[in-house]
Amino acid sequence: MSQRSNIRDVSALAGVSIKTVSRVLNDHPYVSKTTRKKVEDAIKELDFRPSVAARILAGINSSQIALIYDNHSPYYIDQIQSGCWQRCHEAGVRLLGQPVDVADPDVGDQVRGLVSETHVDGIVLSSPVTDCDPVLRALEGLGIPFVRISPGTNHAMTSSVFMDDAQAADDMTTHLINLGHRRIAFVKGHPNHMASDERLFGYRRALDRAGLPFDPRWIADGAFDFDSGFLACQMFLALPERPTAVFASNDDMAAGVQAAAHQAGLDLPNDLSVAGFDDTTLARMVWPPLTTIRQPTFELARTATELLLTGQTLVHRRLQHELIERDSVAPLPAHKTATNNPLDRPST
Amino acid sequence: MSQRSNIRDVSALAGVSIKTVSRVLNDHPYVSKTTRKKVEDAIKELDFRPSVAARILAGINSSQIALIYDNHSPYYIDQIQSGCWQRCHEAGVRLLGQPVDVADPDVGDQVRGLVSETHVDGIVLSSPVTDCDPVLRALEGLGIPFVRISPGTNHAMTSSVFMDDAQAADDMTTHLINLGHRRIAFVKGHPNHMASDERLFGYRRALDRAGLPFDPRWIADGAFDFDSGFLACQMFLALPERPTAVFASNDDMAAGVQAAAHQAGLDLPNDLSVAGFDDTTLARMVWPPLTTIRQPTFELARTATELLLTGQTLVHRRLQHELIERDSVAPLPAHKTATNNPLDRPST
DNA sequence: TCGATCTTATAAACCGATTGATCTGTCAAG
DNA sequence: CTTGACAGATCAATCGGTTTATAAGATCGA
16 A cells, blocks of 8 residues: 655655755755755655645645647647647646637636636647637636637737748638639638638638639638538539639548538549648548648647746747648649630539 | 635635535535525635645545546547546536556656646546556556546456447458458557457457458558558558458548558549448548448547446446448449459459 | 534644745855 | 855744534424
């Protein structure tokens, strides 16, 4: 039976005072190497681990931070979590993952509870919690440090790390245009993610610059999940004038678009080019593999955690995105470029 | 500035003793309705939340449990987490998600640290941590209650919830045989998951019963991830006698198999049937959608948490699986059934 | 009316660490 | 031979709850 050992046991075994043990534990000055060694040996022998509960009560750091998220793309969350976790692991800090529902009327209260009950030292917010008012108010009221990953609003409030969603969407749209596509549909992201608007904006900007018209019928609402991409594509295919390319603003929706296209008997990517966004693992799993925007999700999370841990409260870091070409996007065949017949069908 | 309020503030405001407040908080007897009401009002007004740290120190439950996992399939983990989380949420218990690496030589130590530092009341183990010796020893030594999801060994040690992996694999294999397939390849799971052996066993049993030979060249090593499925399929396709169906022992690997087949120019499912296992969200995202075994992952996790929370230390529950037919498996065309020519190729 | 059972108060000990105040030695520089 | 700077001991308070012991008023049945 391994009875829990406490700081008294350690001090007794090492033959030093409790205060000295505490000094060793917290890296305080005025401890000689030999004393430190004695104490460390005693700690090892007793397998002593200071109780966080007691340290928290005594008012020092809890060495715990929380990651709060609400996301419907497991691959995305997996990367966010890994990034935070890795940095925490290096720093010897525990990470508590806390899923929430931003639509729940008492998220604010839940977050307040989390903080005052667990005494976490800080918080990492992932989109869309980054722009959830009740949560932001709760955190501000508590006066606890927090950083945000890809926030869409209140940029002056906290440190943040993000990418240029508008530019990335612009890049992808331009890429499609350069390949000859003129009828490019777009699937929007979940309305409570600010990135959704940014991506739509980038798409429109690229269209404008190329002198292409913006046609609202080629815009579909989405929710960052497979099903909404599927539905969006079905809608596009029912249009008298079909798009030759679909740009879905994340990979899950792009997979949905592809599935609907496959189901309709289209030959991908020749009959329809499909572009994604995020470059999650999923992008390589579907067929054809997705041409997509690589979002540095892991690094975003790692960097955010870094900022929190080092107490940099008001810095903003933009990380670089990258257009990844795979096989889901093809140049528009010549015969389709010429005609603009409304009754034109992808294949006979 | 919302100064933290403590139990003293509450007792003062409510005009009762600290002890009485404590009674209300812990649902102890001997509190009249009117007194209880007064205390509850005071709690609400002060937005008082008892500090877990203090309660832990005082020796009562921490109302926290941990979920320890090490898995390479985000969709699987997502479901496990959701199941645990939902049950915890209902019970007002906090869930700490803790990823580990079972191959790390000091997992045991990490787990011991987790328990003695956070004072969690119990632990849910997900495969393959369920069969990680250092972790099991650490937990036993600590004397902390824990339950396991799909353990492969030491069944008498703890409560567990699981499905019949062998029977499920048998079912799927039999399904393929019934559709006329005779050359059925199999992609094994990660060697540190006990379920991998079970599934292989079920596959062989079905083959035996049907009087079909077991050919080791049609067995590939896998690791439950996309890439290993991809590699396995490439290997199968290089064989002089190609399989007509591949049964991959999870969905991620099945997606890999499909990708390799697509890349080789095969027409799915006609040239090659592909079956998966798990029925994660991914199964519907790939093309063609996977015929797979539905593993009740969410319910498994929920039930495990239930057992832990209600203190049922030695019960075992088997949950039912189900064969889900989608479009990745097709009957073997007649002309292929007849011949068994080693040089036979899927398409000309 | 007496005793039993509720209901609540008061005071103090305790959980395991941190921290501040106070005090005693060492040892080396000036 | 002082004088500091450093190393460590001792004691007690503190964080925010739980819990035990003791006491006492209220309520109720016999």
